[in-house]
Amino acid sequence: MTQPWDRYVEDRFDADLRRWHPDGYRPDASHARPVAPFLAALPGPGAASLARWDTLARARAIPDMFRFEEGGLYGFDFAASEVEVYDDGVEVSAGLWTLGHEGGGNGYCVLPSGEVGIWNHETGELESHNRFPSLDAFAWALVRVGAVEAGTLDRDSTEAAEVMDSPVAGSRFLVAQLVEWLEE
Numbered sequence: 001m002t003q004p005w006d007r008y009v010e011d012r013f014d015a016d017l018r019r020w021h022p023d024g025y026r027p028d029a030s031h032a033r034p035v036a037p038f039l040a041a042l043p044g045p046g047a048a049s050l051a052r053w054d055t056l057a058r059a060r061a062i063p064d065m066f067r068f069e070e071g072g073l074y075g076f077d078f079a080a081s082e083v084e085v086y087d088d089g090v091e092v093s094a095g096l097w098t099l100g101h102e103g104g105g106n107g108y109c110v111l112p113s114g115e116v117g118i119w120n121h122e123t124g125e126l127e128s129h130n131r132f133p134s135l136d137a138f139a140w141a142l143v144r145v146g147a148v149e150a151g152t153l154d155r156d157s158t159e160a161a162e163v164m165d166s167p168v169a170g171s172r173f174l175v176a177q178l179v180e181w182l183e184e
Contacts, residue, residue: 004162005140009049013139014056017063020147024063032057032075038097038110046114049135050097063146073098073107085119087111087126099138110135 035054039047056062057074078085078093085093096119097110105121116138117126132138144163147153153160 003137005134005136007045007049008136008140009052013052013143014061016143016147017056017061020143020152021063021150022152024150026060026063027074028060029054029057029062029074033077033080035075035097041095041112042110043114046110046135049114049139050110053099053135053139073101076107084124085109085126086124087117088128092126099135108138 032054035050039051042050053062076098078096078098083093084091085096092111095112098119099108099110099116101107102118107119107121109117109119109126111117111126114134116132116135117128118130119126132141141163144153144159148155148160
């Protein structure tokens, strides 16, 4: 079954960034470690999506949609920094690529399976109940939630409603974050 986020990062991500986040601050990700070793361990579609994401991040084309600031978590190396991360009780620090964080210290991480999980900085665990099936699904939801927060996408639009109604657990987390941000 085709999903609206299939091949999103490769085919539509940068266009949606320009459309819904035209003036957003674009942080510098040049400090990040090389992504190539991590790409080699990902399944094909996940590797292609992360390679494209990394190209855009290093070109300063990804806006600050999730508190992704300079010196932030993009490409953060948990293992080299001796930060232990657990997924269902198994230490997985060496196998993560970090995309950024949500403003409270919790990080968005690409897992070796290609899923995107949320690392809880207080527990050191990847939250098993808040996962995106792929980087494409994460980016698709993030761009829309960020655009609603920024006021460039109407909350009642078809594009926003797709995310608000998505059965993907990670999307529900982002929507909850959006509600919290809008209430601040």
